[in-house]
Amino acid sequence: MTSPSVQRSPFGRTRRGEPVERWELRLPSGASAAVLTRGATLQQVRVPDARGELGDVVVALGDVAAYEAAEGYPGASVGRVANRLAGGRFTLDGAEHAVPRNDGPNALHGGLEGFDQRVWNAQETEVDGAPAVRLSLTSPDGDMGFPGTLEVSCTYSLRQDGEQVVLRLDHHATTDAPTPVNLTNHAYFALDGAGSVEDHVVQVAASRYLPVDEDLIPTGELAPTAGTPFDFSSPTRVGEHLRDADEQLLRAGGYDHCLVLDEPGTFREVGSVSGPRSGRTVRVRTDAPGLQFYTGNFLDGSWRTAQGRPVRQGDALCLETQLLPDAVNQPALAALGEPVLRPGEEFATTTEYLFTTSTAG
Numbered sequence: 485m486t487s488p489s490v491q492r493s494p495f496g497r498t499r500r501g502e503p504v505e506r507w508e509l510r511l512p513s514g515a516s517a518a519v520l521t522r523g524a525t526l527q528q529v530r531v532p533d534a535r536g537e538l539g540d541v542v543v544a545l546g547d548v549a550a551y552e553a554a555e556g557y558p559g560a561s562v563g564r565v566a567n568r569l570a571g572g573r574f575t576l577d578g579a580e581h582a583v584p585r586n587d588g589p590n591a592l593h594g595g596l597e598g599f600d601q602r603v604w605n606a607q608e609t610e611v612d613g614a615p616a617v618r619l620s621l622t623s624p625d626g627d628m629g630f631p632g633t634l635e636v637s638c639t640y641s642l643r644q645d646g647e648q649v650v651l652r653l654d655h656h657a658t659t660d661a662p663t664p665v666n667l668t669n670h671a672y673f674a675l676d677g678a679g680s681v682e683d684h685v686v687q688v689a690a691s692r693y694l695p696v697d698e699d700l701i702p703t704g705e706l707a708p709t710a711g712t713p714f715d716f717s718s719p720t721r722v723g724e725h726l727r728d729a730d731e732q733l734l735r736a737g738g739y740d741h742c743l744v745l746d747e748p749g750t751f752r753e754v755g756s757v758s759g760p761r762s763g764r765t766v767r768v769r770t771d772a773p774g775l776q777f778y779t780g781n782f783l784d785g786s787w788r789t790a791q792g793r794p795v796r797q798g799d800a801l802c803l804e805t806q807l808l809p810d811a812v813n814q815p816a817l818a819a820l821g822e823p824v825l826r827p828g829e830e831f832a833t834t835t836e837y838l839f840t841t842s843t844a845g
Contacts, residue, residue, distance in 0.1 A: 487512060488509070488510065488511050488512065488614065488615040488642070488643075489509075489510045489615060490507060490508070490509055490510075490608045490615045490616075490617060491507070491508045491510065492505055492506070492507050492508075492606075492608075493505065493506050493508075494506070495520055495521075495522075495547070495548060496547055496548040496549070497548060498522060498548055498552065498603065499549075499552060502522075502603045503603075504520055504521050504522045504548050504603060505520070505521045505606060506518055506519070506520055506521075506527065507519045507520075507521075507606055507608075507617040508528075509615045509616070509617065509640065509641070509642040510615075510642075511642060511643070511644050511649065512644070513532070513644060513649070514530075514532075514538050515530060515531045515532065515538065515642070515644070515649040515839075516528070516529070516530045516642070517529045517530075517640060517642045517651050518544075519606075519617055519619065519640050520548075520551070520559075521603050521604050521605070521606050521619060522548060522551060522601075522602075522603050522604075523551065523557075523559070523560035523561060523599065523600040523601065523602065523604075524560070524561035524599070524604045524619040524621070524638045525551065525558070525559040525560045525561070525600070526542060526559040526640065526653075526669055526671045527544050527545070527559055528540055528542065528544040528790070529541050529542045529651060529671075529837075529839075531649045531764065531839040532764075532841060533762040533763055533764055533841060534762065534763025534764070534841045534842050535763075539677050539762070540674075540677060540789075540790075541673060541674065541675050541677075541764060541766070541839065542559060542671045542672060542673055542674070542800075543558055543559070543671075543672040543674060543787065543789060543795055543799075543800050544559075544789055544790045545558055545787060545788065545789065545790060546788065546789070546790040546792075550787070550788060552601075553786075554786070554787050555782070555786075556670075556672075556780075556782060556783065556787070557593060557600050557670040558670070558671075558672055558787065559669070559670065559671045559672070560599070560600035560669070560670050561599055561600065561604075561619070561638045561655070561667065561668075561669055561670075562593035562594060562598055562599060562600050562667070562668060562669075562670050563593070563594050563598060563599040563623075563636065563665065563666065563667045563668075564594050564598070564599070564623060564627070564628070564630050564634060564636075564663065564664065564665055564666070564667075565583075565591075565593075565594055565630075565664050565665065565666045565812070565823075566593055566594070566666045566667060566668040566776075566804065566806050566807075566809075567592070567593065567666065567668075567742070567776060567804075567806065567809030567810070568587060568590040568591070568592050568699075568700060568701055568809055568810060569583055569590060569591040569592075569810060569812070569813070570589075570590060570699070570701045570810050570813050571585075571589055571590065572584065572585040572589070572590060572591035572595070572629075573813075574664060574812045574813055575813075576631065576662055576663070576664070576812070576824065577662055579631075581629050581630065581631060582629050583595040583628050583629040583630065584596035584597075584628060584629065587700075588699055589699055590699060590700070590701065591628075593670070594628055595628035595629065596628065597628060598628065599621060599623070599636070599667075600670070602621055604619040604620060604621045604638075605619065605620045605621070606618070606619050606620075607620075609639065610641070611639060611641035611652060611654065612641075612643070613643075614641045614642060614643035614652070615641065615642060615643075616639055616640060616641035616642075617639070617640055618637055618638075618639040619637060619638050619639070619640075620635070620636065620637040621635075621636050621637070622634070622635055622636075623635075623636060625660075625661065630663050630664070631661050631662065631663050632659040632660055632661030632662065632663040632827075633659065633660050633661070634657055634658070634659050634663060634665065634825075635657065635658050635659070636655075636656070636657040636665075636667065637654075637655070637656045637657070638653065638654070638655050638656075638667070638669075639652075639653070639654040639656075640652070640653055641654075645838070647840055647841075648838045648839060648840045649838075649839040649840075650836055650837070650838050650839075651836065651837045651839070652834065652835070652836045653669055653834070653835045653836075653837075654832070654833075654834050655667040655668075655831070655832070655833050655834075656830060656831060656832050657825060657830070657831040658825075658827075658829070658830055658831070659825050659826070659827060659829075660827055661827065662824055662825070662826045662827070663824070663825055664812040664823050664824050664825070665823070665824075665825040665831045666806055666807040666809075666811070666823060667806075667831065667833070668772075668776070668804045668805060668806040669804065669805075669835070670802060670804060671802065671803075672780060672795075672800035672801065672802055673757060673766065673800060673801055673802070673803060674759075674799060674800040674801075675757065675758070675759030675762055675764040675765070675766065676759040676760070676761040676762045676764070677762065678793055678799075679761075679799065680723075680798050680799060681722055681759075681779070681780075681798060681799065681800060681801050682721065682722050682723030682726060682798055683721060683722070683723065683759075683760050683761075684721070684722045684757050684758065684759055684760070684801065685719045685720065685721055685722075685757065685758045685760065686716050686719070686720055686721075686722055686755065686756070686757050686777075687716055687717070687718065687719045687720070687755055687756050687757075688716040688717075688743050688745070688754060688755035688775060688777070689717070689745060689746045689747070689752075689753075689754050689755060690709060690714075690716065690717075690743035690744055690745050690746060690754070690755075690775065691708060691709055691710070691717070691744075691746055692706045692707060692708055692709060692743075692744040693706075693707055693709050693712075693714040693741055693742065693743050693744060694706065694707070694741060694742040694744065694774075694808065694809065694817070695707050695732055695741075696732065696735060696736065696740075696741060697735075698735060700735065700736060700740060701809075701810055702742065702808070702809055702810055702814065702817060704814050704816055704817070706744060706816070709743070712730070712732075713725035713726075713728050713730050713732075713733055713739075714732075714739075714741060714743065716743070716755065719758075722739075722779060722801065723798075726738055726739070726779065726798075736781060737781035737782070737797075738778075738779040738780075738781040738797075738798070739777050739778060739779040739781075739801075740776070740777075740778045740779070740781055741776070741777060742774045742775065742776050742777075742806075742808055742809055743774065743775045743776075743777055744773065744774055744808070744820065745770070745772070745773055745774060745775055748773045748820055748821070749771070749773075750771065751769060751770065751771040751834060752769065752770075752771075753767055753768065753769045754768050754769065754770055754775060754805075755767070755768050755775065755803075756768065757801070757803065762841075763841045763842040764839060764840075764841055765839070765840050765841065765842070766803075766837050766838065766839050767837075767838040767840070768803055768805065768835065768836070768837060768838075769835065769836040769838065770805040770833070770834065770835040770836070771833055771834055771835075772805040772806055772807065772821070772833050772835065773807060773808060773820045773821040774805070774806050774807060774808045774809070774820075774821070775803060775804065775805050775806075776802065776803075776804035776806060776809070777801070777802070777803065778801060778802040778804065779798060779801050780795075780797055780798055780799060780800045780801060780802070781797060781798075782797070783795050783796055783797045783798075783799060783800070784796065784797065803837075805833070805835045807820075807821040807822075807823055808820055808821060808823075811823040812824060
């Protein structure tokens, strides 16, 4: 293979009989990323380790049935509103709206049937000359209780940048009526492949984070990370404080908190994760104000990877770039990123994951 390519293949059918496609972006180096039309799901990313051997760095399930059975949104594009909506309710322009609750008292990632469960339309495209696939979806007025018809797209592109493999995600949305929007990807990273990610080393430029209440809803406080288990200003093992007797960690069963990223409003590098056994590192660039850092606290071994391996608590972590959670209900959080999209406006956010190895700097 001498040039980047895009390959499309069938991936089975949903329980409703809808055909699902798999689109694979390939680079001449052999690195690749695969996307499913169900859920606009990032199904697989294969990049080299320090020895030059290609391997999966996100949790990849084997078939449509596995994705339909899996709780936890593996690899999916989630929305209309990522993260938790307190009480499954919000008030917009004086009118109260209810979203079906699917996370205790809250609505999580768009409600009972969010974008992760829809089959999106796909087409091949390019982004700055790199092979890409654009997935699009129409969410009708009243969908899961949200007002307005929303036209949404997620474009995945893959490129080689020197020794780095760069996976780029562009989310866009427009609406014909005011509605809250917060889109993100829910990939589970495991840079070393099998085993715990507790030895992965994390660094994030976030001097504040959002403490949560007993229902994992932000309290509204923008708390300093300094002196807490949420301080990743210098390289820190995931497991270093994971089992601390910290009230916030105990509430979530580990990390499941939004880190408020420094330098809001700019596209910048915000952090990195390194796998010690593989030598792989992923660096994150985004224009989003928040990063939900989640350590797979609810994984229970029921998932099976494409190789048949069970995925248990602490076997993967999420780096979900997004607007701040529950911001539509909390004006102080909305000040860091407008959660309501109105007609004539465009929701647009870009995140890049840059994969490299210890031998490539």
